[in-house]
Amino acid sequence: EAKPEPKAGSLEIKIKDQQENETFFKIKKHTKFGKVFDAYCDRQSLARNTVRFLFEGTRVQDNDTPESLDLEDGDMIQAMLEQVGG
Template sequence: MSEATINLWVKDDTGEMIFQVRPHTPLKQLMDTYCARTGRAHGGLGFLAHGAPCSPTRTPDALGLTDGDLIEVVPA
């Protein structure tokens, strides 16, 4: 049986978008998809969850993110 997904909001200076992710999938997948959708380079961005930087290797579960939580995208 497949793992349930959660919805995470990603907010930047232009607005918000929602991503459906699995709690145990590294955030790199979300970050890469965000960059592809927006045409922005990952190296120039920081991703924050609960105000703290997110490592691409961490998972939503490890960061305590739950359905509906927000990840902020800021200039690095």
């Protein structure tokens, strides 16, 4: 069964972690990713400063939006845990 098309101006993205777990978010094209990443870290019980988010290999900044990165419905962002210490 086909998924309904998202409303104009919004899209669904997924954030995938290193264990291949996917979390879906329906957001507006002008939503800043900082807000999405805060929600993701809350859901995953992760400290916000321990996770990097990448889209096609480039780090996504909190002020970026789906529109500024030219994201399309269904695009994926990778969540990478920072390596701490050493």
